[in-house]
Amino acid sequence: MGLRERNAARTRETIIDTALSLFLERGYEATKMEDIAEAAGIGTSTLYRYFPTKDLLIIEPLAFRGKLVESLNSRPADEPLDIALGHVMTELFLADRGDPQQLRQIQQVVNANPAPRMRLLEEFVSERVRLEAAIAERLDRPPHDVFCVMTARLTTSLLEYMGDLAFRDEHDLSEEEIRELFRSLARQIEAEPPVFPVLREAF
Incomplete structure (x- = not known):
């Protein structure tokens, strides 16, 4: 696995970890994609590039x-x-x-x-x-x-x-x-x- 693939895998893992924490804390429906992007320290467009929808993310x-x-x-x-x-x-x-x-x-x-x-x-x-x-x-x-x-x-x-x-x-x-x-x-x-x-x- 090259450097780009490793970085992408780490980003996906960070997004999933962050989203899960928010889902457990606030509830799935109450958590917006913008909330996940902010908490993960990435742009909203980056989040949507990895996961087009919240259900695909989880x-x-x-x-x-x-x-x-x-x-x-x-x-x-x-x-x-x-x-x-x-x-x-x-x-x-x-x-x-x-x-x-x-x-x-x-x-x-x-x-x-x-x-x-x-x-x-x-x-x-x-x-x-x-x-x-x-x-x-x-x-x-x-x-x-x-x-x-x-x-x-x-x-x-x-x-x-x-x-x-x-x-x-x-x-x-x-x-x-x-x-x-x-x-x-x-x-x-x-x-x-x-x-x-x-x-x-x-x-």
Whole structure:
């Protein structure tokens, strides 16, 4: 990473840290972008260049931004899909995404405010759609293939559920605890698979 990229990363981190402090102190809705720029010691135009909207700012550390597909595409082409997706899941949770306590605080702000919550949902849906296409390409199946679509949706649903469990935990999960959480969920689903809705014709 070059000097310019390092400086940009530091600026983004300063903005997020400053904004989070203000959100926790004043509330998300009461905090304006101008307040964040002033507290961070940067110009308003600079702030908007990094984050065009307030909701994009607060969800930045939580968004995957193509990492699911990037991780899947890095797996060997002949690796079974279930194994590849298992690695994708654990890699995302083991990746360094910043201070866990800060991530919990950001999640609390997002959960308590409709605008960032909706924006995060949109990001999550976009990531899921990209994963659907990547799975179809990997298996040489047509776009919107039902198997690929449902596999991607099950994967992202499990990812979301794991995230909920991890954020609820009172201490930071170690690498082995994250792996064991995934193994435990996998065992439970294998032992009692979710029910698939079936339409029976009336006679």
